[in-house]
Amino acid sequence: MTLTRAPISKRGKAKAAADAGAASREKLLDAAMLVIRSKGYSAARVEDICAEAGLTKGAFFHHFASKEACAVAAAAHFAANADALFDAAPYTRHTDPRDRVLGYIDFRKAILQGELPQFTCLLGTMVQEAYDSHPTIRAACDRYISEHAKRLEADIAEAKTLYAPESEWTPQSAALFSQAVLQGGFVLAKAKHGAKVAADCLDHLKRYFEAILGAPAPRDEGKRIQ
Amino acid sequence: MTLTRAPISKRGKAKAAADAGAASREKLLDAAMLVIRSKGYSAARVEDICAEAGLTKGAFFHHFASKEACAVAAAAHFAANADALFDAAPYTRHTDPRDRVLGYIDFRKAILQGELPQFTCLLGTMVQEAYDSHPTIRAACDRYISEHAKRLEADIAEAKTLYAPESEWTPQSAALFSQAVLQGGFVLAKAKHGAKVAADCLDHLKRYFEAILGAPAPRDEGKRIQ
């Protein structure tokens, strides 16, 4: 029922049909991501998604039980894409956890490229309109946002231990705060039809982390706040 | 055509019919605010709004040319409500502009009460899904968000002149950053189905402003960053 992948054949190469199926499924998920990020979940028609994927409704309902199920799968797909992107990002190789935290923010700023539907967050977009009417979508968005925050939280926690062990804030709330700044930046970017506001917000966020983790140049230790 | 008010009779009291009309219009706008904040713009049916207002479609299309026009009017109504609320808020009476900025954040935190549709932002909710498909809605949301930010920007600018004249950030971007934190806080609150995350985000925001404007207690002047 909730199985989203065709079982892999016991031995030898994956089947051509299964490959084609998986490829079509991915096309549909990519299309769903784009369409939903462009017009929201409710306004996104399944035919829009099919057209974008170059497939038909037959294919859509072959792979997904419903529009809602597709949205949940798209959320997972979005999160998997993001995981791959951030795993491969260069900032993760910094040895200093504070550098990783600040590098994360720089990286988030660097990927604000292209049109709005290409860099805004599918999860934040969907949860805004679906949080009450579509519990499964809300749960999926919550899960993947929180999982992404957890990655960041780990670095923040390490940095805090090193540079601000006494301060009151928790790494968890700081990580979620970062996600809020990002989500809010996307909202403003949509309102103003451009990524600049979001980038400015990330500048403030970076300054905040520099403040609560101590300034990057280790000169005046007494400078830290809280 | 676009006249939304009956012409006021030359002299004497306003007419009963006009009063009733205005009252119904307001009921519809209040209902639209609630319904759209609950399920988003696309999923909000005009019959939902009518039912919530205790009126029928006849009344709806008597007062608004279209669903989209109603949404734009609801945005204006939302902004007017907000203006009244913040005009009356006690924090505005602080003489120190820094106190007003910090007081604004406290106030925003204090009004995170009740169910999600009661304290989340209509403008942010609508612009997420309508920014590309409904330009008039996007423009309205942009306008009212920016106008609200302008109010805050004035206090931030004053505080900056007093407490951080040298620092690099602009009052405008700091004001927009605050709005991003709020909007993002609402997104996370919806994902997590509770206001607590939003409140935590506002704690971080307040700490940020305390940092960039200098700590409230005027003891160590060298403590300010940037």
Add this chain to the structure above:
DNA sequence: GACAACATACCGACTGGTTGGTATGTAACC
């Protein structure tokens, strides 16, 4: 102060296009 002429506010049945979902067919592959 009564009556005609008109305006405003609202109801609710109707319509026509839209849309999520289904049923059926078919081609390829194993």
Add this chain to the structure above:
DNA sequence: GGTTACATACCAACCAGTCGGTATGTTGTC
């Protein structure tokens, strides 16, 4: 020959917007 992976045709429900009608003012006129 059975299963997978689609396409095509179709349906029933939904929903924004229309329209004829009614009730309740309001204004000018005599």
